[in-house]
Amino acid sequence: MGAKSRSVEASAELGLPAASLDGPDFHRASDTVLFVHGMTASAMTWPLLISRLPSDVATISVDLRGRGDSALLDGPWGMANHADDLGRLLDSLGVDRKLLVVGHSMGAFVASTFALLYPDRVRGLVLVDGGVELSESLIDSSGRGGSESLGASRVDPGAVHQDGAEILLDPRVVGALEEVGCPVELLRAESGRLDQSEPLISQDTIDRSTSRISGLRVTTVPAVNHYTIVMSPAGADAVAAAIHRQL
Numbered sequence: 001m002g003a004k005s006r007s008v009e010a011s012a013e014l015g016l017p018a019a020s021l022d023g024p025d026f027h028r029a030s031d032t033v034l035f036v037h038g039m040t041a042s043a044m045t046w047p048l049l050i051s052r053l054p055s056d057v058a059t060i061s062v063d064l065r066g067r068g069d070s071a072l073l074d075g076p077w078g079m080a081n082h083a084d085d086l087g088r089l090l091d092s093l094g095v096d097r098k099l100l101v102v103g104h105s106m107g108a109f110v111a112s113t114f115a116l117l118y119p120d121r122v123r124g125l126v127l128v129d130g131g132v133e134l135s136e137s138l139i140d141s142s143g144r145g146g147s148e149s150l151g152a153s154r155v156d157p158g159a160v161h162q163d164g165a166e167i168l169l170d171p172r173v174v175g176a177l178e179e180v181g182c183p184v185e186l187l188r189a190e191s192g193r194l195d196q197s198e199p200l201i202s203q204d205t206i207d208r209s210t211s212r213i214s215g216l217r218v219t220t221v222p223a224v225n226h227y228t229i230v231m232s233p234a235g236a237d238a239v240a241a242a243i244h245r246q247l
Contacts (some may be wrong), residue, residue: 008093010070016092017085018069020041020061022050026095028150029058031247034086037061037165038105038130042068042156045104045230053239057210057247060099062089064110066159077159078166083114090121098123100246102239104230105130109167115180117121124183128239129226131177131186131207134168134219135198178212185217185242189235191225200226 003202010018020043026032033053037045043061050059063070064082073085090099102123103111108130115122125131174188177184186209199220210216221229221238229235 007069008089010072012072012074014088015073015085016088017047017065017073018063020091020094021059022024022061023053023058025054025059026093026097028056029157030054030056032058032060032095032097032099033243034090034099034101035059035061036082036086036101036103036107036110037064038107040067041107044068048233049238049239049243050104050231052236053243054247060089060093060095062086064107064159066156068154070137071154071156075156075158075162077110077162078158079113079163079170079176080117082110082163085115086110086114087118087121100124100126100243102126102128102243103130104128105226106163106167109173109176112184113173114179115182116176119181122180122182125177125180125185126239126242126246127184127186129187129189129200129229130167132201132209133174134200135202135205136193136200137145177209183215184213184247185219185245186215186217187229187239187242188220189226189229190220190225192221193226195225210231 006021008019035046043063046061065085067079089131108127111125112131182239192198192200206218224235
């Protein structure tokens, strides 16, 4: 991307999550993209993808409450609280334009909830292997988020449990995407969480989602799993292409 990087420190007092900023200043950018990571990941999920975007695009990569440099922010967690954190972050940055929001895994549920609660701030969604009903838990038997922990420096176990329960069991969270009014593209990894043959998003879920969500575009990305869809060159290329279609 050839852009300068800046950082925003988390503030427990103000309820602001930490974030990494890349690209030009917002008022000079051709567009702005907000990136939202997965269950136990962090803003470190996104550099490979950001490097594939045009140099005149500004990006905001958040560390969600309870993760990475936002680990100091206590609960309650949950998708609506994460969405409110994003709203406060954008206010603090002076971002008043509609954004394209990209969410991976649990971050896709945060993104769809944000679009539902703040429709005047979102002009489109790119959801990566998440945001609709999942065929298996993102939390392993130890209560952790599997390989997503590779993208995080610190994770609050309470955040993992509360957020994990919401995206599996709360119909308001799982069904939020059906109520948003902006364009949505969903990218599904061909393989499961750790290269299982069955993808995390089943074909039945795809069929139900396309019948219920007008204009939903679905792409299955071959030869990637739930993590390499954002953390490998082939996966990043596919997600970047989806972003380009909405820029």
